[in-house]
Amino acid sequence: MNYFPEEVLEHVFDFLTSHRDRNAVSLVCKSWYMVEKFSRDSVFIGNCYAISPERLIERFPRFRSLTLKGKPHFADFNLVPNDWGGFVYPWIEAMAISGVNLEELKLKRMVVSDESLDLLSRSFVNFKSLILVSCEGFTTDGLAAIASNCRFLRELDLQENEVEDHKGQWLSCFPDSCTSLVSLNFACLKGEVNLASLERLVARCCNLKSLSLNHGVPLDALQKILVQAPQLVDLGIGSYVHDPDSETYHKLKCAIQKCTSIRSLSGFLDVAPPCLPAVYQICLNVTSLNLSYAPGIHGTELIKLIQHCRKLQRLWILDCIGDKGLGVVASTCKELQELRVFPSYVFGVGRAAVTEEGLVAISAGCPKLHSLLYFCHQMTNAALIAVAKNCPNFYRFRLCILDPTKPDPVTMEPLDEGFGAIVQSSKSLRRLSLSGLLTDRVFLYIGMYAEQLEMLSIAFAGDSDKGMLYVLNGCKKLKKLEIRDSPFGNGALLTDVGKYEAMRSLWMSSCEVTLEGCKTLAKKMPRLNVEIINEKQQLEASPPDDRQKVEKMYLYRTLVGPRRDAPDFVWTL
Amino acid sequence: MEGCLRKDEGCPQLLDLIPKNTEWLVQRDEQRRSGSSEEKKLELRLGPPGEDSRERNESPLSLGYFSNKVSMTHTNNSGTKRGFIDTIDRKILNNNGGQTQNPVETALSSPWPSSFSQGKAPQCLPVMGKESSQPCCTKGVLDAKQKAFSPPSVNTAVPNSSQKRAALASASTAPAPVVGWPPIRSFRKNLASSSSAKMPPESQNVVPDKVASEKPVGGCRKGMFVKINMDGVPIGRKVDLKAYDSYEKLSYAVDELFRGLLAVQRDSSAVGIQNKQEEEKVITGLLDGSGEYTLVYEDNEGDRMLVGDVPWHMFVSTVKRLRVLKSSELSMLCLGSKQDKISLDAALK
Numbered sequence: 001m002n003y004f005p006e007e008v009l010e011h012v013f014d015f016l017t018s019h020r021d022r023n024a025v026s027l028v029c030k031s032w033y034m035v036e037k038f039s040r041d042s043v044f045i046g047n048c049y050a051i052s053p054e055r056l057i058e059r060f061p062r063f064r065s066l067t068l069k070g071k072p073h074f075a076d077f078n079l080v081p082n083d084w085g086g087f088v089y090p091w092i093e094a095m096a097i098s099g100v101n102l103e104e105l106k107l108k109r110m111v112v113s114d115e116s117l118d119l120l121s122r123s124f125v126n127f128k129s130l131i132l133v134s135c136e137g138f139t140t141d142g143l144a145a146i147a148s149n150c151r152f153l154r155e156l157d158l159q160e161n162e163v164e165d166h167k168g169q170w171l172s173c174f175p176d177s178c179t180s181l182v183s184l185n186f187a188c189l190k191g192e193v194n195l196a197s198l199e200r201l202v203a204r205c206c207n208l209k210s211l212s213l214n215h216g217v218p219l220d221a222l223q224k225i226l227v228q229a230p231q232l233v234d235l236g237i238g239s240y241v242h243d244p245d246s247e248t249y250h251k252l253k254c255a256i257q258k259c260t261s262i263r264s265l266s267g268f269l270d271v272a273p274p275c276l277p278a279v280y281q282i283c284l285n286v287t288s289l290n291l292s293y294a295p296g297i298h299g300t301e302l303i304k305l306i307q308h309c310r311k312l313q314r315l316w317i318l319d320c321i322g323d324k325g326l327g328v329v330a331s332t333c334k335e336l337q338e339l340r341v342f343p344s345y346v347f348g349v350g351r352a353a354v355t356e357e358g359l360v361a362i363s364a365g366c367p368k369l370h371s372l373l374y375f376c377h378q379m380t381n382a383a384l385i386a387v388a389k390n391c392p393n394f395y396r397f398r399l400c401i402l403d404p405t406k407p408d409p410v411t412m413e414p415l416d417e418g419f420g421a422i423v424q425s426s427k428s429l430r431r432l433s434l435s436g437l438l439t440d441r442v443f444l445y446i447g448m449y450a451e452q453l454e455m456l457s458i459a460f461a462g463d464s465d466k467g468m469l470y471v472l473n474g475c476k477k478l479k480k481l482e483i484r485d486s487p488f489g490n491g492a493l494l495t496d497v498g499k500y501e502a503m504r505s506l507w508m509s510s511c512e513v514t515l516e517g518c519k520t521l522a523k524k525m526p527r528l529n530v531e532i533i534n535e536k537q538q539l540e541a542s543p544p545d546d547r548q549k550v551e552k553m554y555l556y557r558t559l560v561g562p563r564r565d566a567p568d569f570v571w572t573l
Numbered sequence: 574m575e576g577c578l579r580k581d582e583g584c585p586q587l588l589d590l591i592p593k594n595t596e597w598l599v600q601r602d603e604q605r606r607s608g609s610s611e612e613k614k615l616e617l618r619l620g621p622p623g624e625d626s627r628e629r630n631e632s633p634l635s636l637g638y639f640s641n642k643v644s645m646t647h648t649n650n651s652g653t654k655r656g657f658i659d660t661i662d663r664k665i666l667n668n669n670g671g672q673t674q675n676p677v678e679t680a681l682s683s684p685w686p687s688s689f690s691q692g693k694a695p696q697c698l699p700v701m702g703k704e705s706s707q708p709c710c711t712k713g714v715l716d717a718k719q720k721a722f723s724p725p726s727v728n729t730a731v732p733n734s735s736q737k738r739a740a741l742a743s744a745s746t747a748p749a750p751v752v753g754w755p756p757i758r759s760f761r762k763n764l765a766s767s768s769s770a771k772m773p774p775e776s777q778n779v780v781p782d783k784v785a786s787e788k789p790v791g792g793c794r795k796g797m798f799v800k801i802n803m804d805g806v807p808i809g810r811k812v813d814l815k816a817y818d819s820y821e822k823l824s825y826a827v828d829e830l831f832r833g834l835l836a837v838q839r840d841s842s843a844v845g846i847q848n849k850q851e852e853e854k855v856i857t858g859l860l861d862g863s864g865e866y867t868l869v870y871e872d873n874e875g876d877r878m879l880v881g882d883v884p885w886h887m888f889v890s891t892v893k894r895l896r897v898l899k900s901s902e903l904s905m906l907c908l909g910s911k912q913d914k915i916s917l918d919a920a921l922k
Contacts, residue, residue: 077753134760160760188760243818274822293764300829343755346762375755402755433756459754484753 009035019044038062045069046479046504048086048110049529052560053094064103064126066091070110072507072554073457074482076134079509079552081535083567089116090565096123104129104155111135117142121149128180129155139164140191147173155183157210165191172197181205185212187236187267187293192216203228212236215269220248226255234288235259237267244274253278266290266316273301283308290316292340295347303328313337318344319354319375326358330365338371343402356383363390371396379436380408384418394426395452398433404460407437414438420445423453433457443467447474455480468492472499482507490517497524505556516546518553522573529562530555530573797889803831803897804866805838814889820860820881827868827897828856859897867900 004012013036016022022040026033042065045051056063070086088110095102102124112135120127127150140163146156147170171186171193181201186193193216202208202225210233213222217238226232242249262282271294283289286309291297297305298320306312306325312333319341321329329336339362341354356379363369363386370393379401399419407414415436423429423446430452434442438461446453447470454477462468468488471481473496481503489512500506500521515532522530533552534544562572802809810830817823832855858864860881868880872891880888880895 074753076758077756078759079753134758160758162760162763188764245819272818274818292761342761343757346757375757400755404751404754457756459756485751 006031006035010039013039017042041065042104043067047556047558048088048091049560049563050504050556050558053091054098055560057094057098057100062101064101065106065129066095066102066104067106067108068110069108072482072505073109073480074484074507074509075109079484081533081567081569084533084570085563085565085567086110087116087565088112089119092116092120092123100124101126103127104131106131106133107135108133109135111137112142113137114139114142114145118145121145126152128152129157129183131155131157131159132161133159134161136162140166140168140170140189143186144168144170144173147171147178148175151175151178152180153178154180156181157183157185158188159185161188163189165189167191169194169197171201174201176200176204179204179206182207183210183234184208185210185236187212187214187238187269189214189216195221199224199228206231208232210234210264212267213238215239218242219252219275223248223252223255226252226259230255230258231261232259233261234264235262235266236290237265237269239270240268240275241270241272242275244272244277249275249278257281260285262286264288264290266293268294268297271296273297276301276305280305280308285311287311287335288314290314292316292318292342294318295320295344307332309333311335314339316340316342318342318347320344321354321358323354323358323361326354327361327365330361333366335368336362336366337368339366339369340373341375342373343375353377356380359383360386360390363387367391368393370394373398373400375400375402377402378406378409379415379418380410381413381415381418381421382408382410384415385421388418388421388425392425393428394422395428396431397422397426397429398431398457399435400433401435404435405437414442416442416445420449423449428452431455434461435459439463440467440470443470447471450475452477454478456482458483458486460485462486462488465489465492465495469495472496478502479504481505483509483511485510487512489513490520493517494521497521500525500528500555501557503557505554507552507554508550509552511549513550513553514546515544515548515550518550518555519546519573521555527557527559528555529558531566532571532573533569534571535569799892799894801827801830801895801897803827803835804899804902806831806834807838808834812895814892819885820888823880824859824868827859827895831897832856856897858900862900862903865900866897867903868895868897869903870895 009032013022013025016025022036026036037060040060040063043056043060043063044067045056046069048068048070056066068088068091070088071080071084074080075084086109088107096119102120103126105120105127106129112132117138120130122145130146130150130153138161143156143158143163146153174181174197178201182205184201191214193214195217198217199221202211208229209231211225211229212234213225213236215238217225219240219242222237222240226235242252256278259282263286265279265282265286266289268291273296276297283305289306289309289312291302291305295318298318302321303325306315306329309315310332312329313335315329315333315336315338317325317329317340321341326341329339341358343353345353354374354376356376359372359374359376359379360383367390369391372394373396376399379399408418415434416439419432419434419438419442423432427449429450432446432450432453432455434457440463443462443466446456450456453475456471456475456478458481465488467486468483469492471478472492478499482505484507488508493508493513494517518530518532522528531554532550533554534550566572797815798811798813800809801812812823812826812830814823817826835856856864856866859866859868870878870880870888870892871894872878873893877896883891
């Protein structure tokens with residue numbers, strides 16, 4: 001095998017894009033390791049504290065694309081205090097110093113400061129793509145730096161970030177020479193942007209394919225933008241409010257009709273339903289529709305819109321669509337692969353909601369469904385069994401019953417059987433979130449059948465340590481396990497400590513695990529960081545009792561030991 | 574433990590949930606037999622309760638498992654939700670010659686609290702009581718089941734979680750406020766609360782089926798609600814005129830508001846029994862006199878006017894209340910005249 005010159009090997013490895021394949025290739029022999037090492041183009045780091053930037057650069061000196069994830073998933077739901085960590089600055093600094101030719105950076109749940117963005121924009125001449133998902137810590141000043149300094153920027157994609165608005169006209173900072181934008185998404189920004197600058201920017205970026213506007217962009221500006229960018233493939237509408245009898249609306253209709261490439265539609269952050277008919281035309285070809293931020297579209301208007309979307313593959317919607325509405329989806333959207341139904345009560349709108357009936361209807365009408373996130377008021381075992389039978393291809397199944405310990409309302413039983421059917425039927429299930437009344441039995445099923453499971457979220461479930469043990473013993477591919485408010489304790493935690501090195505992370509909050517158990521684990525496994533988050537404990541003078549239960553524990557494998565940026569309330573044991 | 578978790582070994586009755594025409598687990602003949610008839614029954618049917626009762630006669634479930642009402646809903650959903658429990662029941666029935674252990678009694682000691690409003694039998698998990706009597710599984714699994722399904726009070730270390738769960742279960746139908754539940758990204762929640770602040774006031778944690786019928790406006794305009802009554806419907810509604818920008822939209826909304834109610838009125842006056850499947854007739858022609866009903870309004874001077882004559886914004890600025898009249902009655906009334914207003918009011922009230 002060593003008869004191939006390195007250039008040939010490298011060329012062959014170019015065809016390997018998955019990280020797992022590349023990792024496997026590195027293990028074959030030393031020369032393969034070296035070739036792969038220098039040709040690794042893109043690196044994925046699922047936990048930014050598992051490795052240090054310096055070691056990353058040493059291991060893959062020529063990477064150009066980096067994906068980093070910071071805070072644990074439950075941080076999304078306010079379970080992790082604000083200053084926990086996940087700072088990107090040290091990474092950017094290290095890469096800048098080492099002369100990494102960074103072109104793409106994707107961050108999720110990280111703290112990004114304006115300084116980091118500024119440093120990023122000035123340090124990497126070829127920087128092309130910045131994607132920030134659920135991040136925080138920056139303002140529009142940081143965005144201004146990116147706009148000003150990244151000469152070849154192709155992609156600026158901001159998804160659900162908390163960004164402070166400094167009213168600084170960041171969008172106007174794109175120089176006139178910037179014509180390279182392919183994707184611009186600023187839907188999550190709260191402030192206004194300079195509309196004239198936006199129109200000019202869109203006009204000169206002829207390769208712009210994806211554009212998502214925030215609510216500060218009104219309908220008349222949208223009309224002008226669409227005239228300039230009929231080549232758009234992905235459109236996020238900001239404000240969609242106007243008089244449907246007006247000239248502007250008429251012009252918008254004409255402009256939209258020329259946008260024959262649009263396949264993905266989202267936004268409608270402010271909407272006047274009478275204006276919706278203008279988009280019916282593009283709905284005919286749309287494969288992805290995200291109305292989860294559009295409580296203003298509901299009832300018959302929503303149904304009418306959906307009835308035009310016969311080619312839909314991905315639908316994100318609010319539960320005010322109701323079971324009947326889901327029935328319409330089931331009969332219209334035969335190609336549906338992914339469905340997410342979010343609760344509308346947060347918008348103060350809750351007129352209808354969904355139950356198991358809607359889900360069963362969808363499963364019956366949309367056999368290609370493989371990814372689900374479903375917030376509902378109730379679920380029955382019968383429904384889950386039917387869904388399992390209708391759709392055996394789930395790789396992601398996340399159910400959230402708004403009352404988290406609710407049993408099957410018809411039989412009053414736990415939902416063990418229903419979830420059991422799901423894991424038994426969907427053999428390629430990779431991600432599962434449970435809710436409802438659940439006993440240890442559901443974990444027995446999961447351990448037995450969920451062979452491909454990588455991520456499991458548990459809340460208010462189980463009866464004893466056995467539940468957690470079934471999962472740890474049975475799910476060989478488990479990478480992330482997050483548990484809250486469940487009666488699993490030291491017994492479960494300590495039975496197979498080696499398992500945690502094969503996983504990315506474990507989160508346990510409001511469980512039965514004690515400080516002593518965590519200390520024991522930390523002692524046995526030096527390559528794990530066992531972090532305890534105890535916000536209240538800070539105030540107590542006396543050292544905490546080992547027998548006390550731990551409020552929040554987050555442990556993860558790491559090659560670089562305890563992190564140095566942990567705040568006071570985080571103890572690494 | 575490891576052994577019995579492998580599905581190719583004999584872990585029998587746990588997973589007889591799915592029809593046998595796939596490669597799913599089937600361990601016992603009895604289950605196979607009952608399985609093939611279950612294939613058809615696994616089709617979830619959502620008709621009214623009591624429909625499939627003839628098919629369900631052999632099921633032990635209707636034998637006083639719960640109260641009658643609950644077992645009728647069982648028949649509705651055929652064998653599906655029972656799954657494992659179903660086959661266990663059959664086995665007991667077969668083995669014990671018809672004696673079904675009353676699960677209710679064994680479950681009485683369970684500390685599972687509940688808020689279940691159906692509230693017939695003790696709302697505990699009869700599942701627990703039943704299964705602990707099963708001798709048929711392999712040892713490891715049996716251990717698991719026995720331990721798993723003994724009442725949680727035996728498990729001493731559980732105050733926090735079970736307290737929380739108790740609190741949650743005993744809460745009313747609205748979800749109790751628990752930190753981080755339901756798991757919605759804070760970004761989504763924050764955005765939602767900032768936009769809903771602009772909407773007409775509605776309770777944030779409202780249970781959906783209690784919500785008022787008003788459509789919230791997508792934007793930050795204040796609502797303008799006026800009363801609207803319809804001939805033949807004793808209860809009036811309110812519409813937010815700011816939600817519409819044309820007479821067509823208003824007309825459409827009136828149809829949406831009253832169509833159902835009108836159908837109910839017709840039905841109950843004719844037959845006296847309400848049937849949900851009753852056909853609802855669309856209310857059309859409100860504005861041009863072509864329909865069965867016509868839309869009129871009372872303006873700020875107290876006059877009754879026909880809707881549709883003046884530009885929309887002018888209409889909105891003068892309208893005080895709306896009325897949907899039978900078109901046949903219109904000709905009998907002299908609209909816009911103060912003399913007749915009294916008789917008009919009397920006739921319309």
